[in-house]
Amino acid sequence: MLEYLHLVNVGPAPEMEMELAPRLNLITGDNGLGKSFLLDLMWWALTRRWPHDLNPRLTSGYPARPTDPRSRATIGFRLTSKSRQGVAYESHYVARDEAWTGKAGRPWNPGLIVYAHSDGGFSVWDPARNYWKQKGRVDVQERLPGYVFSANDVWDGLAMPVDGKPTLVCSGLLRDWAIWIRENGENAQHMASVLAGLVPAPEYIAPGPLMRLSVNDARDIPSIRTAYSKGVPIVHASAGIRRAAGLAYMLMWSWTEHVLAARQLGEDCTTQVVMLFDELESHLHPRWQRSILRSVFNAARVLLPQATIQIVAATHSPLVLASAEPEFDETMDKIFHFDLMNGLVGLREVPWAKQGDVVNWLVSDIFGLQQGRSIEAERAIEAAEAYMRNDHGALPIGLQTRDDIHRELVRVLAGHDLFWPRWVVSGERQEEKS
Ligand SMILES: Nc1ncnc2c1ncn2[C@@H]1O[C@H](COP(=O)(O)OP(=O)(O)O)[C@@H](O)[C@H]1O
Ligand SMILES: [Mg+2]
Structure with missing residues (x-):
């Protein structure tokens, strides 16, 4: 779990400090003030890798650059490691190496980290597969540093160099889901229930049959049943359904592979999961925006019943905020807001206040509109x-x-x-x- 972040001379604000809540952290603020950047920083603090360094096909997640290269730039953070102890570190930028300093020795183990980027890409860091360690005085072979999927990789599979050879490290949604459907076991059930939880009826009702797109295409494509069709190939489904399917698959893949890897290593599964969401509502109809937060928590509870889950979600949606009202608990949750004052960007925690309906959210300080009209x-x-x-x-x-x-x-x-x-x-x- 990430507890604290402190940036100096890096990103849109001269200085930024954040004490995170243990369960839900909502981040709001105008375009370009640093929500996505902050999530990238969180991912880096937890995994010590920049998403774009691991997969250049990603359209975001570049290494952070100091604002003023002549002044000291630092990224400080504190997190809870696997042993539930707080560990803190302050990294500074070494201009000559164009790199951030890191702690020597093995990294901390922050649990399973899943980062949903706004463009449909995902980054996953798995403590069983990406955490390399020493046993006694023997260096166990170096592991992959993390999994970063572009939007296409989620669907078609992710290849990464392993010992210099390009290796398929994830088969992708289309292949894996088809296999799960054929196996007709727990994975297929979980995928169906997570997806059903994310997409309100009638857009999606249940998984449909495997389908072919063309005689020239040998792939068996999973399909979905909708109110008007017995089978829409998932690649033809709406952007909203595809976004939900990508999310359901990534949660499934991260967790099932983690369980397998932990078993293979003779270790316990992690009990800590951090999920970072950039623009949680992207592609979703208002009706789905209203349920996405609860659906994500429910999906996590289905897949990871034993784990404590911390969520950080950047959002532009008044419906996401309105939908958080019944569950928001000030002892476990927080809301943060980026604003621009006198030409300076600042991030502050704002007191949680129910606003009731969406228009009240729009005219609250969080969105700052005068009215919800044209x-x-x-x-x-x-x-x-x-x-x-x-x-x-x-x-x-x-x-x-x-x-x-x-x-x-x-x-x-x-x-x-x-x-x-x-x-x-x-x-x-x-x-x-x-
Ligand atoms: N790799 C980086 N290094 C330093 N600053 C960055 C980096 N990436 C983004 N930024 C800063 O973040 C700003 C973009 O913010 P962003 O997080 O995309 O905004 P939002 O998600 O709130 O719309 C840029 O104008 C720049 O100041
Ligand atoms: Mg953004």
């Missing part, structure tokens, strides 16, 4: 408000008279908009007076 409607309402309080200096060009404002309100507002009664009443009062 920009034109917002402008017309602001003009109407200024008109009603006789603040004629605040009326924008083109909306100077009551008639102009009224015409614009008619053009841009819905007939049942909640603003109408106030405007109509104020007009009637004005008529009474004159």
